[in-house]
Amino acid sequence: MGTDFLQYTITGLTVGVIYAMVAIGYNIIYNVTEIINFAQGEFVMLGGLFAAFFVGTLHLPVFLAFFAAVIATGCVGFAMERFVIRRARNAGVLSLIIITIAVSILLKGSAMLGYGKDPHCLPAFSTRGPIMIAGAVLQPQVLWIFGVSALVVIALSFFFHRSFYGKAMLACADNPIAARMVGIPVRQMVLLAFILSASIGAAAGVIITPISLMDYDRGAMLGLKGFGAAVLGGLGNFYGALLAGCVLGLAESYCAGYLSSGYKDAVALIFLLLALFFKPEGLFGSEAATLKKF
Amino acid sequence: MQEACCPELSSILEISDVQMHFGGIVALKGIRYAVPPGIIQALIGPNGAGKTTLFHCISGLIQPTFGHVLFEGRQIDGMLPHKIARLGISRTFQHVALFKSMTVLENIMLGRHPKTKSGFWATGLRLPAMRREERKILETARYHLDFVGLGDSANLPAGTLPLGKQRILEIARALATDPRLLLLDEPAGGLNIRETEVLGDLIQRIRACGVTVILVEHDMNLVMEIADRILVLHYGSQLASGTPMEIMDHPAVIEAYLGGG
């Protein structure tokens, strides 16, 4: 029993961290634009597939492929903002929802045509064999996942609290009109937000691919669960997302282990609905006023 | 700090110690006031004094943090706005909130909402009762249209009217709910002198129909001309209240409006 529990915990935390990364992506865009980007999950998918392409076809070393994939997906984020979102800046909420959904369909379709429908794999970052902890198996890649996401979180913290651009982005989030008046280029900030969130999504995609493979169809589900984490953690709240992502991952894993594995996917969604219905400000978000702060 | 309240015993609206907090900001710091029926009550004060906040509290769009609002002796704070509308309070908005793609007539017909009752299924199935009601709605709406003098633009989309007429239309829409208390939020905002005159005239005609009017307005000429009583708010508290004459000579008001300058 103890071993199983440990194994479920490891599994849960691994996916949980990925959900958290997706959630952080949502948060960055939401903070600056109040748009919920339905294409967020596709960034993860793209990251994984790009990396598989760089390693498999161009034979780049894995680490180089990681950065190349992140940058490439960042470019996709750039294009999405520049050519689609910017055109729709006067559109209503309904249109924006449809637009981001349309973009996600386009990304998914392009990935399907470009990479085919088969799953793609990526070698693990380190070639060491699995580590045994009290009978449970810990793959070294899991440690990489934890490490990379911790790095991302710390780097983002620094970015938002120390750097000029980060502070400017927070200002845009607070009050775009005031931000524009004091000379912050709001447009650029929105652009930056899309690039950043695409890159983070891609990073999540690359680190998970060695474990779970990646195919064109993954995006929607990852996106949905990531949104669950974002809402549960309080939309816009950064550490909340991390914590909520792990909670969701664990809940899923325990559900698969102890209850019904078939309903595993439903768990995260039920959490999402409950959070939306009864505590839309999230478990860790306090009040509307602080909702948009990291 | 407080003026003596309730000069008349019978009041249509009673505001008792209403406070409104937004996070750390206190927008209303305990308002006590009573409005007697059948008058034009003006509500003045500089920007940010809490006039619109008070309107929102009365019409139910926000809930006061503390205190109560009583309409004809009945507590209405905590009620949903559409319920309050049913009781007989109607309002206009500072930034004209018309349904712009609906026609002028339809806007007013919408105002009949609280006084009619056919539901979703009845309207879909076009039951006879619903048809009768619909005819009545149309009749009443036309009456109100003529009352405010917009009869000739009945079938234009509301968004195409000039601002002056939009303000008038908003009042007509509010009147269509048959209110006993009408809240007008800066009805003269953005109007020229000619339009303001027409508006003042209209408000007085509304009072003549027995509707109590509360008016938030910056145009002092209009206020002094038509208001029966004036309440001055200043940073969320009551500064003064009384007849226009009293207010004009009130030292605190002069201080706030001129001295602070």
Added chain:
Amino acid sequence: MRRLKKWWGAAGLLLLGILFHFAAPPFGWTVESPYRIGAVFSITGVGSFLGEPEKKTAEMIVEEVNQKGGINGHPIELIIYDDESDATKSNLAVKKLIKKDEVPVIIGPTRSGESLAVVSVAEEAHVPLISCAASYKIVTPIESRKWVFKVAGSDSHVAGKMYDYMKSKGIQKIGIMTDSTGFGASGREELLRLAPEYGITIAADERYGPQDTDLSAQLTKIRSVQPQAVVNWSIGPTQVLAVKNWRDLGMGYTPLFQSHGFGNRKNLELCGTAAEGVLLPLARVNVGALLADAQPQKKVIMEYTKSYEDRYKEPISSFGGHAWDSLHLAIAALKSVGPDRAKIRDFIEKTQKFVGQHGVFNFTPQDHNGLSKDDLEMVVVKNGDWALAP
């Protein structure tokens, strides 16, 4: 004025487009009285990895037959529609084949869901339909499946073959894991149903979604009941995940059985060395080269493999084999009885010892499938390739 012209131009184009649409396909090139065969495959959508080789195979065969002078002098006109792995579309495609194209016989659809969605259409229109999908429901109950046949072996055959093999190795207690697609669910049903017959107990019964990124939890749970073997029955990437997680959890000592869905070389590539020792029942079409020369199917399989691989420069898949079987069955029928729907049906129902890619078919009025578990071979992964299991 110029804007006006633009509008007229656009309207004209639109009109032209509509006219063209009406005029184009049905009156295309036709040689003298061709025999039409209708086909519905999942060429796109989630089932495309099945439908794509089916389409390629069918096109290849038709070309070959036509080069050799067609069927009794009549060329074949193959009309293929894509159901996009969608039941509604497959339903419409079959209706279109029946009404617009008036085909005497239909092959496909590719997958069970789509096939079940057209069974009643074929029955009502009295058109013989040879499905390429596996579900036994396609041909049972036989009273209401007079016009429907299928050439894919049933899951019960696969499960039976697996259990036969386990029995011969003395395995009695197993854990199974299936995905929540139609494929996995049907496999699970058969595994559970047949287990008592072979004296096998299923100690763990796990399920997961086709999109799952990690199966450790399910495998951990199975590991905890200490089974003698693990069966994974799924389709798509989860098959690979199952192998990887099975290795990573150090369960290599417990044999892993996969379903026939694993019979694709792509899976071997993705698994790498982790797949060594994985067991699965496969149709002979996948392992043509390993068969003894005396095996009756060896010849047709090798011929098909060669011409397909020469033509498309890609390995054959077992799904293409379904298209081969169904199309050749239809051709055989057309050859003997001509384009008459009722006669074709009767012909197929009486067909015996038809040597195909997936077995030797023996149809009877009670059995519209004609295959058995003996048409499968137990295969093991050895040195990154298939080998007949010892």
Added chain:
Amino acid sequence: MNKKDRWAFVGMGLLIAVFPGVALNVKCISHYVDVMVFAGIFSLVSLGLCMLMGYAGQVSMAQAAFFGIGAYSSGILTSRLGWNPWMAMPAGAGVAALVAWIIGVPALRLKGHYLAMATLGFGVIVHIILGEEVKWTGGPSGMVDIPGLQIAGWKLTSEVAWYYMIWSVVFMALLFCLHVIYSRVGRGLRAIHEEEMAAESMGVPTACYKVQIFVFSAILSAIAGSFYTHYVTCLNPGSFNLMWSIRFVLMVMVGGTQSLWGAILGAVLLTFAGNEWLQIFSDFEILVYGAMLLCAALFLPGGLASLVPKVIGVFRNSLTHLCKR
């Protein structure tokens, strides 16, 4: 109903009535009647969704789920419990209405993006349940041999009969919706869409109306689902997944959110596009879908229906030009 709508209603009625007569006599489009049956079924869904999106201003990504609830209720009640299909249909609608109400009351307090995500999540949950409850739904392999419809003991098998039945139901639903739109409740709905706060202050019970419309759209979807079940006579969860919800939204978007006519037009166009005209795109279809959605949202927020007055205007102008000359 105003004059324009009345004319459109009569016009469309005639068009729909004569269509099979024409189509069945032209060989290469003889199967269009079959396509139109599905188009009619989907029109019911898009009508409901149009009321919700265009008039109540709320987006639902869960219509496929309600479609599925209706379909599966019908399937289970008739094939497992032996109910009469005509009894199963309202029962299915009732179940969908109940579920919609339970979900709607909390969900419709949410706005915009949140609501979209909530309905999306709900849709996926329903899809998972349809696949998991094997005992009732047959799981991923679905159900087969569901009885067809009978009218007065006469089994409905011919496509033309189905066609007329479905389209008369669509017309009834359309009439109902039009009546609602041009009435007290409809004005309230349009008001909510434009200025929710003002509508509420004018006595429109906004929350209640939103839930009502949501429930109504669920009922229409469920009825459509029942018809679908008895028409195809088999079910599997694949027909009720997220992609279908997106397709329904697309139908409304392409047709025009603010027009019930647009919703029907969108449903018909997209059904034909998906089954007939876009076949040549094969795998590129998904891109075409995405691009259409994007273009509709970016460049044609009013949908095709918003083009109609413009086209009429152009024709009128050109006519007067010609006359002047």
